[in-house]
Amino acid sequence: MLTPAELVWLLAAVAKGDEIAFERLYTATRAKLFGVVLRILRRQDLAEEVIQEAYVKIWNSAGQFNPALASPITWMASIARNRAIDVVRKKSEVSIEEEPTAMEVAADSPDPLARREMTEELKRLLECVGRLEPDRQKLVLLAYYNGWSREQLAAKFETPVNTVKTWLRRSMMDIRECLGL
Amino acid sequence: MMAYSEDHIALAAEYALGTLDADERAQVETMMAVDTEFSAIVRAWEYRLGALNQMVGTIEPRPIVWENIKAAIANSAASQARPSPPVEPVAETAAPPVVAETPPMAVEPSTAPAAGHSADSANVILLAGRVKRWRSIASVATALAAALVGMLAVQVYRPEVLPEALRPKPRIQTVEVRVPAPAPSAQYVALLQGGPGAPAFILTVDAATKNFTVRKVGAEAERGKSFELWLISDRLPQPRSLGVIGGSDFTARPVLAGFDAGTINGATYAVTVEQAGGSPTGQPTSAPVYTGKLIETVPAAR
Numbered sequence: 001m002l003t004p005a006e007l008v009w010l011l012a013a014v015a016k017g018d019e020i021a022f023e024r025l026y027t028a029t030r031a032k033l034f035g036v037v038l039r040i041l042r043r044q045d046l047a048e049e050v051i052q053e054a055y056v057k058i059w060n061s062a063g064q065f066n067p068a069l070a071s072p073i074t075w076m077a078s079i080a081r082n083r084a085i086d087v088v089r090k091k092s093e094v095s096i097e098e099e100p101t102a103m104e105v106a107a108d109s110p111d112p113l114a115r116r117e118m119t120e121e122l123k124r125l126l127e128c129v130g131r132l133e134p135d136r137q138k139l140v141l142l143a144y145y146n147g148w149s150r151e152q153l154a155a156k157f158e159t160p161v162n163t164v165k166t167w168l169r170r171s172m173m174d175i176r177e178c179l180g181l
Numbered sequence: 182m183m184a185y186s187e188d189h190i191a192l193a194a195e196y197a198l199g200t201l202d203a204d205e206r207a208q209v210e211t212m213m214a215v216d217t218e219f220s221a222i223v224r225a226w227e228y229r230l231g232a233l234n235q236m237v238g239t240i241e242p243r244p245i246v247w248e249n250i251k252a253a254i255a256n257s258a259a260s261q262a263r264p265s266p267p268v269e270p271v272a273e274t275a276a277p278p279v280v281a282e283t284p285p286m287a288v289e290p291s292t293a294p295a296a297g298h299s300a301d302s303a304n305v306i307l308l309a310g311r312v313k314r315w316r317s318i319a320s321v322a323t324a325l326a327a328a329l330v331g332m333l334a335v336q337v338y339r340p341e342v343l344p345e346a347l348r349p350k351p352r353i354q355t356v357e358v359r360v361p362a363p364a365p366s367a368q369y370v371a372l373l374q375g376g377p378g379a380p381a382f383i384l385t386v387d388a389a390t391k392n393f394t395v396r397k398v399g400a401e402a403e404r405g406k407s408f409e410l411w412l413i414s415d416r417l418p419q420p421r422s423l424g425v426i427g428g429s430d431f432t433a434r435p436v437l438a439g440f441d442a443g444t445i446n447g448a449t450y451a452v453t454v455e456q457a458g459g460s461p462t463g464q465p466t467s468a469p470v471y472t473g474k475l476i477e478t479v480p481a482a483r
Contacts, residue, residue, distance in 0.1 A: 022254075023247075026247060026250070030241070030242055030246070030247070031239035031240055031241045031242070032234070032237070032239050034239070034240050034241065034242040034246075035237045035238050035239045035240040036234050036237050038240055039237065040199075047242075048242060048243065048245075048246050048249075051242055051246055052246055052249045052250050052253065055250045056250060056253045056254060056257070059250075059254055060257075069224065069225070069228060070224075070227075070228035070231065071228075073234070074227075074228050074231035074232070074234070075228070075231075077231055077234045078224075078227040078228065078231055081199070081231075081234075082227075085199040085206070086203070086206060089201075089202060089203040089206060090203050119232060119235065121229070121232040122232035122233070122235050122236075125229065125230070125232050125233065126372065126383070129372075130372050130374055134474070134476075137372070137476060138476045140198065141233075141370065141476060142476075143198050143199055143200050144198055144199065144230060144233050145233070145236075145237070147199050148199075148200070149200065149202065150200050150202070153200070168195055168198065168200055169191045169194075169195065172191060172194035172195060172198065173187065173190075173191060173194075175194075176190065176194065179229070
């Protein structure tokens, strides 16, 4: 895995249309982005489509990346994850869970990036998530990592959707306050 | 500067979290397009929550994904350069129905997965023969590599799109060889905390392998002391040691393999301060300083 500084440099080159830089950027980041979207979509075909669209968008909008606002990987993962959430929300009538269980073949490898020291941002965020009630912690993490809808969360927590709405909103506002925003 | 109501901010946060429905997402995207300040609020939430992705493991996509990305970019460049209709995507029409969703394109030999070539040669040859018959692409060798990857993966996750004769019997799913196709197995996370506030350790358990990893977040053991992790379950007569943790930032072990899923999921995980190297008695010698229970973050396919 390249350092964030190297990724910033690559993105700047990509913004100028440097295809070699784009390939290096892809190589350095694809497995992370794929891991993020596959968790949400839980279907390889959909995840591949999303990742393709995301990288085309990254290629086209690299010039909009602002290193003062986000790390390169966070910016890129946001693009991919947003697309994945859009797909999963629009597909809600098609049950994604119906896919064959052959998907459960192997475990993913420990992530080289995650092996490093966690960033300060993550520590702060986890501190604030950790201050929520245990059920709310779970709610927020399930929503983020799995891209679950309020309906899915309501089913999981055996609670009316409106309650989930309230919990989500309250949780996000608590996190905001905890982060001092 | 426009003042945003708490409703606006909550909406931005829930957009970033991902819990809005399709209509609400479209509304937010429209608002973002017309209001750069609101857009900045949404992005700030996205980047803030994006730190969570550090916890997500990596999974390699298939090489075909890169080929498709390159093709899409070349196409958009070509259509920008000329006003005439864009070039037909390579092989889209020539591709057999099985791989229609991901048209196989030439792969540089260096990017083709080695595993795809070496493993299970009998199946590879069989499939190669079929694919060859269907396809009329000049660069056979490289395209074949790509198509094979597609075929094998399709066999694993979309058996219904294969022609009848090629459809695997359920057992044959193990033909999957080493195509990088796996979805994550269920993952569980526990935040081990001493009270409300920052977790000291983050425990992640993979349900399939029962491997666990512990990341040290804030805790520092006193000199001459060690942190020891325990599994406490009402199904077990006494706490079980999962070993000394925190010596480095990252501890990975398979010791949970001896426990059943119910025990693992229901247990309390506790960290005690022990003498250097861990408790000599096999039992905790002090009260836990950090505890937590597992939260399912990535369920297995239901």
